Amino acid sequence: MLERSAVGSTRQDVPLQRIIAVDYDHCSYCGACVAVCPPDSITLHDATLIIDHDTCTRCKRCIPACPTGALSLTMEQAA
């Protein structure tokens, strides 16, 4: 897993980092993942699910708590 210091470097050398990704085709906005997230990194607003990648510890507890399989830990370029 890459360090958080990776976030904020310049575009070309932004390395891939692991983040919890939401598959919005599968998410039903049920909130089941919110309850098991220790640092409170997931917020559900009506029909928007927001993950705070800065506070997320990549503990992966939210993944099996999702009834639809909408969450996964994937490699993504940091914004």
Next chain:
Amino acid sequence: MRREYDVLVIGAGPAGSIAARTAAQAGMSTLLIEKRQEIGSPVRCAEAVGRETVETFIPLNPKWIAAEIDMFSVSNPQGDCVVLPPIEKTLVLERKIFDRELAHSAADAGAEVVVKARAAGLCREPNGLVNVKLVVQGEPREVWARVVIGADGTESQSTRWAGLKPIPQMKNYYVAAQYLMTNVDVDPRICQYHVGWSLAPGGYGWVFPKGDRQANVGLVIWADPGATKTALQYLDDFIAPRFPNSSILAQVVGGIPVTNVLPQMVADGYMAVGDAAHQSDPLTAGGITNGMQGGTFAAQVAVDAIRHGDTSASYLRKYEHMWDAAFGRSYRRLFRIRQAVIKVPEEKISQMIGQAARLDTRKMSLKDILAIVVRVQPQLLLEIAPYFVGQ
């Protein structure tokens, strides 16, 4: 919306609406906020409740009763089935209408109900008032309340803001998936339960009839980090052989903590009720009327506290004592039973149901059931027996 209220309730589910109604009836200025645009929708529930229990909160109304249930059945994956009378006559609700009716009754009692209003943070000020940040129709707002009742369900954040941090263990967290199905050929007066690890690991499946050949068909599984299938995939496998000619009208998913209630349900100026306080039954996860009872107790204590001018945690703790007197013993027992039952291998559970299915249920007694448990899995009896004697 005013600037200050006696009681502010976050979340207009059954627990929140009853809390708001109880506070308003006692003459408290009460605000009930709901982040959704429509109370009761989308439904996240299998909608079964005890008839007499629900009637203690609201007069029965055919508008929100989908079916009346006389019997329960418990089946194993092989299809053996034991039919038993329920402890209490059961209703399958139309929660969309039921939840709205409860919020309506809160408004009738004088509570102000606002939808599309989300709580976004809270903090108790030195003067004892709780400041609550809101987002109403997308606009930031602030209100102050003497007591805040957090009825914000499984996804509760208010419990965290209040420092009660309810992070459930994964094995004590149910992940649920359900379809509302039509063209279902089942006995409309029997609620079916289905057990077995292969079918719903750590949980169980259900078929709750809703009349008109419709039924809630669903299951809960435990949140297993090693799981290879999602709850929805387990559900698809459950319905495929059982309901090949039925159609799906709606999909419902959600999560329910079955940890037993939070060790602390109050903080200074704050009380948690319903699923926010993990008040669902720690075996079956039924939480509608349990949350309504929690909401009633909390509001009664909030009213007393406000009248006494003391809304500190130590005063509000009276609510925890009321809860414990009503539910503490049975919840500790149900929690233990689930912990014991999930350790029993599927073949043993199936064998017990198979043997019970061959008895004449009209004459079956608790002694007969215990005799089966002793024959098949004596260990189970040893584990749960202490919770039935004395304690």
